[in-house]
Amino acid sequence: MFDDLNAVPTPEMPKVLLTGGSGFVGRSILGALVEAKYQVVNVTRKPTATTLPGVQDHVVQSLSGRNDWSVSLKGVDAVIHSAGRAHIMNETHANPLQAFREVNVEATLNLARQAAAAGVKRFIFISSVKVNGEETEANRAFSSSDTPAPLDAYGVSKMEAEQALLELASQAAMEVVIIRPVLVYGPGVKANFERMIATVDKGLPLPFRTISNRRSLIFVENLVDLICLCIRHPAAANRVFLASDGEDLSIGQILDKLAVAMNKKSRLFAFPQGLLALAASLVGKKEYFQRLCGSLQVDISDTRERLGWVPPVSVDKAFAITALHYRTKEAGTSHG
Numbered sequence: 471m472f473d474d475l476n477a478v479p480t481p482e483m484p485k486v487l488l489t490g491g492s493g494f495v496g497r498s499i500l501g502a503l504v505e506a507k508y509q510v511v512n513v514t515r516k517p518t519a520t521t522l523p524g525v526q527d528h529v530v531q532s533l534s535g536r537n538d539w540s541v542s543l544k545g546v547d548a549v550i551h552s553a554g555r556a557h558i559m560n561e562t563h564a565n566p567l568q569a570f571r572e573v574n575v576e577a578t579l580n581l582a583r584q585a586a587a588a589g590v591k592r593f594i595f596i597s598s599v600k601v602n603g604e605e606t607e608a609n610r611a612f613s614s615s616d617t618p619a620p621l622d623a624y625g626v627s628k629m630e631a632e633q634a635l636l637e638l639a640s641q642a643a644m645e646v647v648i649i650r651p652v653l654v655y656g657p658g659v660k661a662n663f664e665r666m667i668a669t670v671d672k673g674l675p676l677p678f679r680t681i682s683n684r685r686s687l688i689f690v691e692n693l694v695d696l697i698c699l700c701i702r703h704p705a706a707a708n709r710v711f712l713a714s715d716g717e718d719l720s721i722g723q724i725l726d727k728l729a730v731a732m733n734k735k736s737r738l739f740a741f742p743q744g745l746l747a748l749a750a751s752l753v754g755k756k757e758y759f760q761r762l763c764g765s766l767q768v769d770i771s772d773t774r775e776r777l778g779w780v781p782p783v784s785v786d787k788a789f790a791i792t793a794l795h796y797r798t799k800e801a802g803t804s805h806g
Contacts, residue, residue, distance in 0.1 A: 485509040486701065487546045487590075489533070489581070490553030492518075495596065495654055498694045499550060500525070506698065511542050513553065535576035543588040548701050551578060552596040556624070570627035578631045579638070586644040592707070593639075594647045594700050597632055599686075599712065599768060600625035601650055605760065611686075611718075611767035614650070614710045636708065645707040647700045649693075652714050652768055656690030656788065657795030662761055667796050670728045670736075677741030678721045683765040685721070686714035689788035692781040696773070705776050712768040717785045721762050727786065731793035 486503055490496035491512045500522070503510050510525045512518070517527045528542040533553055543549075555573035582593050602612040603619040618629045632648050639646040655663045669676065696713050700706040719727070722738055729736035743763065750759030773779055783791075 484547040484701070485511070485545050487511040487513065487528075487539075487542060487549045487585075489513040489549075489551050490596075493552065494656075494658060494660070495651075495690060495693060496552045498656070498690045499552060499697060502694045502698055511546060513542070533573050533577035533581075535572070535580045537577065537580060539581055539584045540588070543585055543590060546585070546588065546590050548592045548594065549581065549585050549590055550594045550596070550697060550701075551581060554578070554596075555627070567623040567626060570623045571630065574624075574627035575631045575634065579634050582635055582638055582644075582646075586638060586642040590644055592645045592647060592701065593635065594649065594697060595631065595635055596697070597628045597648050597650045597710075598625065599650045599652045599766065601629045601632060602712075602768070604766070605764045606684075606767045608684075608765065611769040612712065613769045614712050614772050632710070639708050647706045647708075648710040649697060649700065650710065650712050650768075651688050651693050652686040652712075652766065654688055654690050654693055656792055659690075659792065662758075663792075664796070666725060667728055667732070667793065670725060670732050670734055671796070671800070673734060673737060675737040675739055676725060677739055677746060678725060678763070679738040679740040681721050681743055681746075681763050683720050683763050684718040684767050685724070685764075686718050686766060686768045687724075687785075688714045689781070689783050689785070689792075691783050691788070691791075695782050696777075696779055699777055699779055703777050709776065711773045711777070712770050713773065714768050714770050715781050715783075715785050715788065716770055716774075718767050719785070727789050728793065731786075731789040732797070 486508050488496065488499060488503065488510055491500040492514055500510065500512060504522050504525060507524065511528050512525050513528045513530055515531060517529060530537060555570050578595065585593055599612065600622065601618045601620050602616055604621050606612055620626045620629050635646045692715055693713055725738060726736045747759055750756050
């Protein structure tokens, strides 16, 4: 499996170690790296069924502070660390912060320290906007220079990993790049975004016409484009970047755009936001309501200016691609 791990990459084909390659974002990163003809060490829990050109699987049962990365890091130029313990809506762990720290902090730092010792040039860490916080006020977007203010265990663990990585970069030759995405959507998206697509598809009326919130989102292909740019861009070194599509939308605009993408009629109607919030609290859906109707905006001007980055896929096209995948999947399910 590791026959080529000791090979020295040519300038045209750098070698990248990717964690989380089987996840929603990771699958797209892996596909982009293969398309760009990178050599890839794909860290996975089980070998992939399909052999991809230039990709070697490195099987790891779980991420911890005890993983030995010495073999898989040989000849690697850059690490893209997208694996981690994700935010969980209905947490059941007795000590959530400790559970997040074990994977998102201790395992991350273990990999980063071994990468630095192995001569890896750059370590890209996929963090989260939750390091900034949960909600923004009207016309006040988060920026990468804001003081971190995480409110849950997941956000705290990501913040602690960021801080430790930047401290490591100050003491080692390895550069660190931190990317904080907002909600990521695209083909195969799950959770709230898929629920919105399904609701629009069913033609259900929704009381969000006059909700005036603003939310930043990012299409998975746009995020992957930024990640790949950060592998080599000299101005990315030891910086924190916020990532979004650059177009903030209200919940009503999101649903209207999904309706257009699904070729459905939008069925939004007006209803007092205060009553909606009260109803959500009474039925134990306060956090869900906040995610839909609260504001969370990020300012990506620093990302654009420092890296010369422009999100390559427009929001309308991204919604159309996501909707087409959903319709195709649903058609396959109904005929299966």
